[in-house]
Amino acid sequence: MTPWNENMRAYAVAQPNIALVKYWGKRDTGINLPAAGSLSLTLDSLWTKMSVEFADEAEFDTLSVNGVPNSTMLERVAACLDRLLGASRPKATVGSESNFPIAAGLASSSSAFAALVMAATRAAGLGGDTLSLARLAGASSGSAARSFYEGIVELTAGDREIDLHCVAGASEWPLRIVIAVTESGPKATGSGEAMIRSAATSPFYRTWLERQDADLDAARTAVTDQDFDRLADVAERNCLKMHSVMWTCRPPVVYWNGATLNAMETVRALRREGVPVFFTIDAGPQVKAVCLPAACDKVAARLGATEGVRQVIVSGLGSGARLLDQD
Numbered sequence: 001m002t003p004w005n006e007n008m009r010a011y012a013v014a015q016p017n018i019a020l021v022k023y024w025g026k027r028d029t030g031i032n033l034p035a036a037g038s039l040s041l042t043l044d045s046l047w048t049k050m051s052v053e054f055a056d057e058a059e060f061d062t063l064s065v066n067g068v069p070n071s072t073m074l075e076r077v078a079a080c081l082d083r084l085l086g087a088s089r090p091k092a093t094v095g096s097e098s099n100f101p102i103a104a105g106l107a108s109s110s111s112a113f114a115a116l117v118m119a120a121t122r123a124a125g126l127g128g129d130t131l132s133l134a135r136l137a138g139a140s141s142g143s144a145a146r147s148f149y150e151g152i153v154e155l156t157a158g159d160r161e162i163d164l165h166c167v168a169g170a171s172e173w174p175l176r177i178v179i180a181v182t183e184s185g186p187k188a189t190g191s192g193e194a195m196i197r198s199a200a201t202s203p204f205y206r207t208w209l210e211r212q213d214a215d216l217d218a219a220r221t222a223v224t225d226q227d228f229d230r231l232a233d234v235a236e237r238n239c240l241k242m243h244s245v246m247w248t249c250r251p252p253v254v255y256w257n258g259a260t261l262n263a264m265e266t267v268r269a270l271r272r273e274g275v276p277v278f279f280t281i282d283a284g285p286q287v288k289a290v291c292l293p294a295a296c297d298k299v300a301a302r303l304g305a306t307e308g309v310r311q312v313i314v315s316g317l318g319s320g321a322r323l324l325d326q327d
């Protein structure tokens with residue numbers, strides 16, 4: 001039995017992260033072990049807050065997302081709690097609140113599962129250092145492990161488990177991220193399913209994995225040297241390689257829309273004008289432009305004026321998942 005917290009409840013917040021060297025593919029789907037390492041930016045202006053309350057007398061788990069009951073995500077949330085506490089755990093009331101669109105390629109699963117693991121382990125009175133909590137979260141959503149760390153984060157994938165560390169703190173190299181939202185509805189194919197399809201059917205999947213270590217080395221060195229152009233080069237190439245793997249699946253997985261392409265072209269045009277900015281795109285149609293602080297206003301204005309872009313969200317680099325006081 002776990003030494004339950006007195007009131008069996010806790011509250012936590014986590015920020016989503018976006019990868020510059022992507023996680024795309026699993027070594028072991030059973031334990032959700034990534035097939036290769038990744039490197040990401042933890043954001044500061046986007047957040048997910050999660051409250052978890054266990055009750056011995058409760059018959060079912062419940063989940064509400066932004067105040068509305070949500071059965072779609074409940075199964076994954078319950079599986080995560082089972083993994084943490086065993087299937088005979090008390091049932092939980094889970095409340096999630098995010099200040100950005102969820103399941104739309106804005107990395108909401110990274111912040112959601114990081115905050116869930118943080119709150120649930122505390123509610124259950126379980127200890128755990130940052131790395132063990134990150135590993136637990138990674139078993140539910142590979143990217144969630146990275147949201148336990150601030151700033152620029154590297155995840156390395158071993159044969160049986162992952163390791164993580166902060167490559168540069170949030171204030172060490174204060175990059176800015178401008179997110180061009182081109183569609184706020186949920187995506188048609190989840191990333192887990194798309195990864196499995198990629199491994200099974202894309203002729204490029206093996207080559208993609210073989211080259212991940214080289215991209216990771218290049219990106220880590222670029223961060224350590226604060227070499228923006230080298231980081232831009234490896235990040236854009238890595239993103240396009242990941243999407244090439246998806247496009248060559250059977251059936252293909254294409255997350256982009258017309259506005260995604262327009263936003264990419266805006267970023268390229270800014271680069272030609274000498275503005276330090278590059279793009280990355282995850283499992284969704286949103287374009288994330290990474291830039292140096294002095295370029296942020298210009299990048300936001302130009303992306304905001306790009307045809308099909310519905311909203312622009314600006315963020316700096318943020319902190320790792322943490323507990324919050326109860327209300």
Ligand code: PMV
Nearest residue numbers: 019022023141142143282283
């Ligand atoms: O953590 P998941 O299962 O939502 O997968 C994340 C996949 C990408 O966002 C596309 C890439 C990444 O490294 O975050």
